[in-house]
Each structure stands twice: as structure tokens, then as C-alpha cells.
Amino acid sequence: MNQPLAGRYQFESEIARGAAGVVHRARDLITGEMVAIKVLHAEAADEPVMAGAFLDEAEVLSELNHPGIVRPRDLIINGDVMALVMDLVEGIDLRRRLVEVGPLSPAHAAQLGAELSQVLSVIHDAGIVHGDVKPGNIMLPRDGGPVRLIDFGVARRVATTGCPTHGTPDYVAPEIVAGESSTAKADVYGIGLVLFEALCGRNPYRGGSIEDVLARHRSSLPVRPDGIPIELWSIIELCLAEHPGGRPEATALPSMLRAVKPLLSDVAGAALSEPPVLRPRPVSADTALHSADVTPTVVTPPSMEAPDTGEFIDAILADSSSPFPSQEPRKRRNTPILVGAVGLLAIIAGLGFFVLTGFSSSPGVVSEPNGTEESPLNTPTIEETDTDSPPSQEPSEEGAEPSTEPSQEPGDSNGDGGMEDDSGDASDPGESEGDFPGEDLIGSPMPGSPGGN
Missing domain, CATH: 1.10.510.10 (Transferase(Phosphotransferase) domain 1)
Structure with missing residues (x-):
């Protein structure tokens, strides 16, 4: 490229090349400094996904400020040219x-x-x-x-x-x-x-x-x-x-x-x-x-259904009508019932005293008995009065909670999952990455070219 990019950046050499673009070493004609410029291939710039990812990278870099992160300097969009100007790391x-x-x-x-x-x-x-x-x-x-x-x-x-x-x-x-x-x-x-x-x-x-x-x-x-x-x-x-x-x-x-x-x-x-x-x-x-x-x-693989034990536990915890209420609320409900029962016994004892001693009841104060005097022995017990108490069937004291662990691990994802292939061919015996930077994602040096970003 002989003409300066945007009339300012003069390309000098290629640093890296990938499927999506090329990274060049260039000189800023205004400041005289050396910079690195990542340029998308024209066909990649026409792809909305590729172009969007390129713009996202520029935006992310602009939000970060640290000596260990390459600083962006300029973003150039001119026709089918998309370029990101960055600091050059020698x-x-x-x-x-x-x-x-x-x-x-x-x-x-x-x-x-x-x-x-x-x-x-x-x-x-x-x-x-x-x-x-x-x-x-x-x-x-x-x-x-x-x-x-x-x-x-x-x-x-x-x-x-x-x-x-x-x-x-x-x-x-x-x-x-x-x-x-x-x-x-x-x-x-x-x-x-x-x-x-x-x-x-x-x-x-x-x-x-x-x-x-x-x-x-x-x-x-x-x-x-x-x-x-x-x-x-x-x-x-x-x-x-x-x-x-x-x-x-x-x-x-x-x-x-x-x-x-x-x-x-x-x-x-x-x-x-x-x-x-x-x-x-x-x-x-x-x-x-x-x-x-x-x-x-x-994401549960299609080959395995998600375990339902977690849903079972959540249903119990969320159900307010569960047959297993806690003991603390039960004690609080029984307290006022006990006080009421004691008061009722006191009233009945008082009425019996007045009847036995021969005092006549004053009209409008105490009603005449209806023929069946309620004995304290027939007073309903607390358990009978407490309508909120649990059924007679009690939960087991040592009952084990249902396990929330799945019965098996999710299966491996099939295919490459959209990942860049950097693992070599099937004949690779496992050496360190033999392919040099630039063959998978742009922005890294290529063999035989000067190092840099």
C-alpha cells in the first residue's frame, strides 16, 4: 500500500497475516512514531459478524487502561477499509x-x-x-x-x-x-x-x-x-x-x-x-x-435429560402447605390457645360457685344454663383446638434430603463449538504449537517477519 492510510499512516512492513486480516508496521506521519495497524480483509469487512467483532474489539480496548494492554490510537472506517491503529510493541x-x-x-x-x-x-x-x-x-x-x-x-x-x-x-x-x-x-x-x-x-x-x-x-x-x-x-x-x-x-x-x-x-x-x-x-x-x-x-446436551432432584427440592421449599412445618411457629400458635383455655376454666369455676351457694343470677349478666353444664373434664385439649397443627403422621427424624447432584456429567460438546482450530492435525504428536501466530487469529507475528503486535 503506497498511499498513506487516511493520509496519515505510512505502511512499512507486514507483521502478521490471518484469515480475517493483516497487521502492518506503519509510521505516523504526524507524530513520527511507529504504530501497528490491524486491517480487515475487504471480504471480511463485508461480513456483518466479522465487522461487528472488529468494532467490538476497538470498543473494548478503548475502555481499558493498563501498561500491560496494547493501547488503541485510532479507528479508521473508509468505504470497504476498516483499520485499527494501536501502539507497536517491539x-x-x-x-x-x-x-x-x-x-x-x-x-x-x-x-x-x-x-x-x-x-x-x-x-x-x-x-x-x-x-x-x-x-x-x-x-x-x-x-x-x-x-x-x-x-x-x-x-x-x-x-x-x-x-x-x-x-x-x-x-x-x-x-x-x-x-x-x-x-x-x-x-x-x-x-x-x-x-x-x-x-x-x-x-x-x-x-x-x-x-x-x-x-x-x-x-x-x-x-x-x-x-x-x-x-x-x-x-x-x-x-x-x-x-x-x-x-x-x-x-x-x-x-x-x-x-x-x-x-x-x-x-x-x-x-x-x-x-x-x-x-x-x-x-x-x-x-x-x-x-x-x-x-x-x-446447557444440557441433548443426549442427557436434566436431573429433576433440584426441582423436587425447590418445590418443597416453596410450598407453604407442606405437611412438615417447623417447630418454632407451632409453639407460637399454642401459647395463646393455652391462655384462653385457662381463662375458660376460671369462668366455669366461678359460675359453679355462684350456683352452689344459692345466689340468684342477675338478669342480663349471666344466662341461664341450657341444661348441659360443661365440665372442665370435657374442655377441648390444646391439640384439638389447634387447627394449624400438623397431622399425626410425623416426618422421619433422620430422613435424608434428596440429592441435588446429577447422576452423571454432561456429555462432551460435539463438533468444535465455534472454536478456532489451533490444535494441529491428527498426526501432531503433541509438540508445542508448531503453527506460528497469525494462522488462527490476526494480531500476532508470522514466521520470518519482525516481531510485534
């Missing part, structure tokens, strides 16, 4: 760093994880989920500054519902595989995988078809490799918990990682020569993905 993304140099040292990985978690904390506080946390979207600045999180192309607001969830299969959280929407805890799951790969040079779930990869996320956990210290592994394992409620918040991770950093080595280990060993996820009482921390509604 450096290399973590995925390429692992391929070209090898794993990070444990201390370096802990520092990187702490910086990444801090960035995600800011994003989550703004009510936004990144949705694609992976090494290819983490920039390591050449000047040694804090890491930068890039590519908000699939970011979404937490309150957004009814939209398809996109992501990279190698880094997608188990609840998303089960059909739920992306949440902040899904980003935390991505942090755990980033730390694992930074230390080993491999993603533990990569290899085979998309269906194989997704199934591993739900059924398996990696076994701790020898090169990962136990202090750091305990944090990684927390992040990789199957249920979102078992993972820490992103806000808690920086302090956790910095606390163990002094115990970690500055010497990097070797990349794993074989695929990581996986073990079955532990079976717990919470076998379903119905954690209280999960905001989205669970």
Missing part, C-alpha cells in the same frame, strides 16, 4: 520465544504469570473476559518491560449472553467444552496452561483432532513434570481445576506467584521430549459443572 510473543529459545526458568515463569494475572485482573474488574489466553497472545517486550496481552478479537463482556463462545481448543476451559459461556475463571484456566507451557515447551492437551483435545480438557490432568518445582506446580494445578469454583481469582494470583518466586531457580530446564503424561481428573462429590461461581446457564 518484541516477540511467548509462543515464538518458546520455539526459538526454549522454556523459561521457573523464576521467570512465575514473574510472567504474576504480570499476566495483574493484566487480567484489570480486564475482569471492567467486566470483560479476554477469552483467548495463550502464549501467542502474550508479548515479551524487547526492552524488558512488563508483558503485554494482545488480541482482544474474541473478548466479551461478562453480562453478554446468547453469543457463541470462541477460543483456541488447546486452551479452552472444561466448562466451555460442556456448553457454558466464557467467564473470568476461564481466563484463569488459560493462565495455568500458559505457565505449564512456559516451563515445559509443550501444551499438555495438544495433539489429534479437535474432539480429542476437548475431551482431554474435561477428563484429564497433566502429571507434574520433573522440571516444574512443586511450589509452582501447586498454583498451576489450582488454575487447571475442572470446576471454575475450584480456581483462584486472577486478583489472587500475582501475590501467590510472587510469594513462591524466591524459592524458584533462575535456570531454565529442557523442553519435554515426549508428550506430557496425563492422569484422570479426580472424582469428587461436585461432579457436575454447577459451581456457585459460574454465572452462565449450563
Whole structure:
């Protein structure tokens, strides 16, 4: 492109290319600064969904302000041209760093994880989920500054519902595989995988078809490799918990990682020569993905009907005519009845005294007996008078409440669920991502091109 974009930005070289667009290195002719410009392909700009996602990314970035987030500068819409101008990060993304140099040292990985978690904390506080946390979207600045999180192309607001969830299969959280929407805890799951790969040079779930990869996320956990210290592994394992409620918040991770950093080595280990060993996820009482921390509604796969035990419990709690009232209200109802019965006995005793002593009753004061004098022995008991008391059949004292746990886990989602394919072909033996940034989502460096955003 020889002509400056919008008469201001002169393109110099291509940084990355993807199916939807291209990222260029360019010079701002007004300020003289170097910038990165993401330009949608003309055919993508004509697609309402693609164009809408591009505009959403620009809007999300404009709401965030943190040194670890690439700052947007300009949005250009001119005919069939849609372009987003951003700060240029001179450096290399973590995925390429692992391929070209090898794993990070444990201390370096802990520092990187702490910086990444801090960035995600800011994003989550703004009510936004990144949705694609992976090494290819983490920039390591050449000047040694804090890491930068890039590519908000699939970011979404937490309150957004009814939209398809996109992501990279190698880094997608188990609840998303089960059909739920992306949440902040899904980003935390991505942090755990980033730390694992930074230390080993491999993603533990990569290899085979998309269906194989997704199934591993739900059924398996990696076994701790020898090169990962136990202090750091305990944090990684927390992040990789199957249920979102078992993972820490992103806000808690920086302090956790910095606390163990002094115990970690500055010497990097070797990349794993074989695929990581996986073990079955532990079976717990919470076998379903119905954690209280999960905001989205669970989508039950068609192959399994939703359990009705929860509906049964709710019906009992909501039914005010339940045959099992609590004991406290019953005591309160019996108190006034008891007082009334005592008063009635006192009145009857007084009338009997006057009749037996021969005093005549004064007209209009006490009525003549109707021929059947009510004896105190025939006075109704409290139980007979209390119309609100429960039936004689009492509930069992040790009755077990119906279980609210589903009888089985939801089945795996079929197909790719709208996720970007970043898992390689079926012959992939499980190495670290062999495809370079730019082949799945635009905004990352391509092989043979200068690094940058």
C-alpha cells in the first residue's frame, strides 16, 4: 500500500497475516512514531459478524487502561477499509520465544504469570473476559518491560449472553467444552496452561483432532513434570481445576506467584521430549459443572435429560402447605390457645360457685344454663383446638434430603463449538504449537517477519 492510510499512516512492513486480516508496521506521519495497524480483509469487512467483532474489539480496548494492554490510537472506517491503529510493541510473543529459545526458568515463569494475572485482573474488574489466553497472545517486550496481552478479537463482556463462545481448543476451559459461556475463571484456566507451557515447551492437551483435545480438557490432568518445582506446580494445578469454583481469582494470583518466586531457580530446564503424561481428573462429590461461581446457564446436551432432584427440592421449599412445618411457629400458635383455655376454666369455676351457694343470677349478666353444664373434664385439649397443627403422621427424624447432584456429567460438546482450530492435525504428536501466530487469529507475528503486535 503506497498511499498513506487516511493520509496519515505510512505502511512499512507486514507483521502478521490471518484469515480475517493483516497487521502492518506503519509510521505516523504526524507524530513520527511507529504504530501497528490491524486491517480487515475487504471480504471480511463485508461480513456483518466479522465487522461487528472488529468494532467490538476497538470498543473494548478503548475502555481499558493498563501498561500491560496494547493501547488503541485510532479507528479508521473508509468505504470497504476498516483499520485499527494501536501502539507497536517491539518484541516477540511467548509462543515464538518458546520455539526459538526454549522454556523459561521457573523464576521467570512465575514473574510472567504474576504480570499476566495483574493484566487480567484489570480486564475482569471492567467486566470483560479476554477469552483467548495463550502464549501467542502474550508479548515479551524487547526492552524488558512488563508483558503485554494482545488480541482482544474474541473478548466479551461478562453480562453478554446468547453469543457463541470462541477460543483456541488447546486452551479452552472444561466448562466451555460442556456448553457454558466464557467467564473470568476461564481466563484463569488459560493462565495455568500458559505457565505449564512456559516451563515445559509443550501444551499438555495438544495433539489429534479437535474432539480429542476437548475431551482431554474435561477428563484429564497433566502429571507434574520433573522440571516444574512443586511450589509452582501447586498454583498451576489450582488454575487447571475442572470446576471454575475450584480456581483462584486472577486478583489472587500475582501475590501467590510472587510469594513462591524466591524459592524458584533462575535456570531454565529442557523442553519435554515426549508428550506430557496425563492422569484422570479426580472424582469428587461436585461432579457436575454447577459451581456457585459460574454465572452462565449450563446447557444440557441433548443426549442427557436434566436431573429433576433440584426441582423436587425447590418445590418443597416453596410450598407453604407442606405437611412438615417447623417447630418454632407451632409453639407460637399454642401459647395463646393455652391462655384462653385457662381463662375458660376460671369462668366455669366461678359460675359453679355462684350456683352452689344459692345466689340468684342477675338478669342480663349471666344466662341461664341450657341444661348441659360443661365440665372442665370435657374442655377441648390444646391439640384439638389447634387447627394449624400438623397431622399425626410425623416426618422421619433422620430422613435424608434428596440429592441435588446429577447422576452423571454432561456429555462432551460435539463438533468444535465455534472454536478456532489451533490444535494441529491428527498426526501432531503433541509438540508445542508448531503453527506460528497469525494462522488462527490476526494480531500476532508470522514466521520470518519482525516481531510485534
